[in-house]
Amino acid sequence: MNGFFKRIKEHKTSSIIQILIVLLLLAVIVAAVFRVPQYLKWILFGAAIALIILQCLRLKYPMLFIDRIFANYSGKQVVLALFVFIISFDFALCLFPRAGIRSTFSNFISYKMLTEEVSDDVVINFDTTKYKPNVDKVSFVEKPASYKKRSDYIKYGIVYMLGLIVFSGLLIATINRFMATRADRYRKGANTYKNILNQYVIIGYGPSCAPIIRNIFRRGEMEHDSRFLLLTRQDPEMVRRDIASQLDDLEEMTIIYSGNMDTVSHLKRLNIPKAKEVFILGEGREPSRDSKNLECAKMVKALREKAKNKSFLPVNVQFDKPSSYSTIKRISIPKSYFENEKGKQLTYLRPFNFYENWARLLWGNCQLEGYPTLDRGLMVKNDPEKGLVTSDKHVHLFIAGFNEMGTALLLEALRVCHYPNYVEATGANKTHITIVDPKMDEILPRFKSEYTYLNQITDIEVEYKACMIEDDSIRRELDGLANREDVVLTVAICLDDADSSLSSALTLPDSLYYHIIDGQIVQNQGTEILVRQEIKSGLADALHEENGKYANVKIFGTLDKGVDDKLLDDKLAIIINAHYQFKYGSNPPRDFFKSVEEDKNKILEEAAADWISLNEDQRFANRYQTEIYKSYQTYRPLLEQNPDLLYQTEHYRWSAERSITGYRDIHNPAIKSSTYQIHHLIVPYQDLNDHEKGKDKDVLVIMDKVIALSESITDNLL
Numbered sequence: 001m002n003g004f005f006k007r008i009k010e011h012k013t014s015s016i017i018q019i020l021i022v023l024l025l026l027a028v029i030v031a032a033v034f035r036v037p038q039y040l041k042w043i044l045f046g047a048a049i050a051l052i053i054l055q056c057l058r059l060k061y062p063m064l065f066i067d068r069i070f071a072n073y074s075g076k077q078v079v080l081a082l083f084v085f086i087i088s089f090d091f092a093l094c095l096f097p098r099a100g101i102r103s104t105f106s107n108f109i110s111y112k113m114l115t116e117e118v119s120d121d122v123v124i125n126f127d128t129t130k131y132k133p134n135v136d137k138v139s140f141v142e143k144p145a146s147y148k149k150r151s152d153y154i155k156y157g158i159v160y161m162l163g164l165i166v167f168s169g170l171l172i173a174t175i176n177r178f179m180a181t182r183a184d185r186y187r188k189g190a191n192t193y194k195n196i197l198n199q200y201v202i203i204g205y206g207p208s209c210a211p212i213i214r215n216i217f218r219r220g221e222m223e224h225d226s227r228f229l230l231l232t233r234q235d236p237e238m239v240r241r242d243i244a245s246q247l248d249d250l251e252e253m254t255i256i257y258s259g260n261m262d263t264v265s266h267l268k269r270l271n272i273p274k275a276k277e278v279f280i281l282g283e284g285r286e287p288s289r290d291s292k293n294l295e296c297a298k299m300v301k302a303l304r305e306k307a308k309n310k311s312f313l314p315v316n317v318q319f320d321k322p323s324s325y326s327t328i329k330r331i332s333i334p335k336s337y338f339e340n341e342k343g344k345q346l347t348y349l350r351p352f353n354f355y356e357n358w359a360r361l362l363w364g365n366c367q368l369e370g371y372p373t374l375d376r377g378l379m380v381k382n383d384p385e386k387g388l389v390t391s392d393k394h395v396h397l398f399i400a401g402f403n404e405m406g407t408a409l410l411l412e413a414l415r416v417c418h419y420p421n422y423v424e425a426t427g428a429n430k431t432h433i434t435i436v437d438p439k440m441d442e443i444l445p446r447f448k449s450e451y452t453y454l455n456q457i458t459d460i461e462v463e464y465k466a467c468m469i470e471d472d473s474i475r476r477e478l479d480g481l482a483n484r485e486d487v488v489l490t491v492a493i494c495l496d497d498a499d500s501s502l503s504s505a506l507t508l509p510d511s512l513y514y515h516i517i518d519g520q521i522v523q524n525q526g527t528e529i530l531v532r533q534e535i536k537s538g539l540a541d542a543l544h545e546e547n548g549k550y551a552n553v554k555i556f557g558t559l560d561k562g563v564d565d566k567l568l569d570d571k572l573a574i575i576i577n578a579h580y581q582f583k584y585g586s587n588p589p590r591d592f593f594k595s596v597e598e599d600k601n602k603i604l605e606e607a608a609a610d611w612i613s614l615n616e617d618q619r620f621a622n623r624y625q626t627e628i629y630k631s632y633q634t635y636r637p638l639l640e641q642n643p644d645l646l647y648q649t650e651h652y653r654w655s656a657e658r659s660i661t662g663y664r665d666i667h668n669p670a671i672k673s674s675t676y677q678i679h680h681l682i683v684p685y686q687d688l689n690d691h692e693k694g695k696d697k698d699v700l701v702i703m704d705k706v707i708a709l710s711e712s713i714t715d716n717l718l
Contacts, residue, residue, distance in 0.1 A: 200276055206284055216228070231259050262299075378488055431460045451660060
């Protein structure tokens with residue numbers, strides 16, 4: 001926020017200077033027309049020039065300012081030309097005070113009054129300090145012979161006019177060519193501004209670009225000289241119009257370069273050594289986009305090596321496909337992608353995926369207001385005699401469309417749909433997930449090959465169906481689920497076509513919207529219907545305001561939310577990792593939170609260093625632990641009455657997260673390898689020893705401390 005108010009203050013100062021410049025220029029013009037002492041003209045002129053120079057110095061990037069005027073604003077071009085003319089005119093008045101408007105007018109009057117009384121053989125010298133000619137001061141001098149011929153004046157005039165036309169024409173043509181060339185290069189993204197610094201670099205253009213720019217600006221951390229540098233191989237004019245339509249107030253802060261993300265010379269134009277943060281998005285949906293993004297991150301690292309700044313550069317890399325995103329979690333990114341040959345870390349890579357981000361916004365720890373959790377907090381209930389006890393309800397998630405968004409919703413549900421009312425001995429109250437897609441027979445084999453060990457998740461049952469949500473059998477199934485009291489139903493429709501998704505969401509069986517009970521229409525508040533829309537406008541905006549039959553239908557998946565900064569914030573995960581490192585990775589064990597109380601800055605630096613040394617698999621394991629915090633906070637009272645139920649829930653969450661990542665259980669305690677992703681603890685909770693159960697307990701015990709410490713840290717730990 002300090003940066004935001006700083007910009008406002010600077011803007012006001014700049015406006016004051018501009019007003020003073022205009023007033024002084026007006027004063028100079030008035031002084032030129034009316035009789036004002038010469039020294040006062042010079043004072044006014046000097047003050048105007050001083051303020052103009054001051055204003056120009058405040059323009060951090062003057063060539064960028066001029067290019068934008070040449071390329072876009074005809075009105076500002078006129079103002080700029082008028083401004084140059086006024087300065088030149090005023091300068092001439094100050095150098096030649098008797099050549100002003102008043103002197104010229106006086107000379108003209110005097111000449112007309114005297115020419116009729118003298119012959120052609122004389123020249124008139126007279127004083128023009130007054131309006132009326134002073135005859136007493138008139139003297140008659142014989143003309144030099146060389147000026148007696150009128151033809152000489154014609155010759156001189158022709159030569160003068162030719163010189164004026166030729167010189168002025170060449171000058172105007174040169175200036176015009178300069179302006180046109182600069183404007184054309186600006187429109188094509190060919191101009192490079194080498195003095196840009198403190199910039200936010202975005203490499204590649206796609207739907208998430210504009211939201212990223214908006215989120216960065218909302219941080220309030222931008223300096224007055226900060227800009228957004230966007231490198232894209234797409235048409236710069238099209239990209240500029242697209243950004244202006246979404247970010248009218250930030251378009252002037254965005255500089256578009258035309259170039260390829262896999263060309264070093266093009267990346268050098270971005271001045272990476274002076275950048276504050278980099279987002280690598282890739283170009284649209286081009287082939288091998290995710291691999292190109294990762295390779296580009298390596299090239300950014302090489303360019304960052306020239307930076308004098310000792311801190312490493314945050315590089316956020318987008319992975320569009322869920323399969324690529326899963327792959328990056330399973331492997332260890334080579335150090336050559338973020339370290340130099342001497343072992344110094346230059347960049348911090350942060351992978352992210354738009355679809356998973358939205359799934360986290362729906363049901364994870366970063367949940368948006370207005371979107372309830374899948375269980376609605378109904379897995380426990382208050383019994384008049386026994387107090388807080390588990391219920392016999394279960395969650396049923398219905399997903400229509402097994403595309404990128406449908407896959408992300410499924411994986412997030414597998415991470416968070418673990419509840420304390422699950423009965424391990426009988427398998428009662430399992431979470432059920434049903435996915436329908438007419439192309440399921442084509443999609444499912446690849447999906448199961450990518451996520452081989454989902455069958456190790458025992459407290460969730462997943463069913464895949466090759467059909468449409470409009471099929472009669474599916475409609476009957478949904479109608480039955482909506483009328484069951486033991487089912488907490490959520491329907492997520494994420495078809496590829498936004499209009500089709502909306503149509504499907506509004507034509508489901510009536511029982512999903514309302515019930516008729518005792519002759520009364522009652523809104524079905526137990527069912528949640530989610531429909532994916534990329535933009536919140538048109539029909540989607542109207543639906544958002546709906547408070548009638550479709551009140552339980554909500555839109556999700558809009559482009560403006562899926563890249564929120566809080567989704568890339570690793571403070572919670574860093575603190576969790578530090579706790580386990582201090583308690584289980586050091587000898588003797590240490591209490592991380594007590595150490596923070598003793599020397600907060602030192603311990604947090606140590607925590608950040610431990611985090612940097614982790615591979616992506618370990619980092620994501622810590623990140624996903626926080627996803628179920630909302631559920632744990634809902635069922636917190638169980639910690640006092642029956643805490644083992646929540647400890648068991650945490651173990652099943654951990655087992656599911658490891659299974660999604662690709663870990664395999666071979667039921668042999670002697671074999672454990674993170675390299676080959678083998679773990680012997682993906683077993684029922686009751687089969688764990690007390691030491692391993694203690695790790696699950698830690699998650700619940702430290703949860704409040706983790707949240708409190710992260711909220712007390714205002715700056716990024718990295």
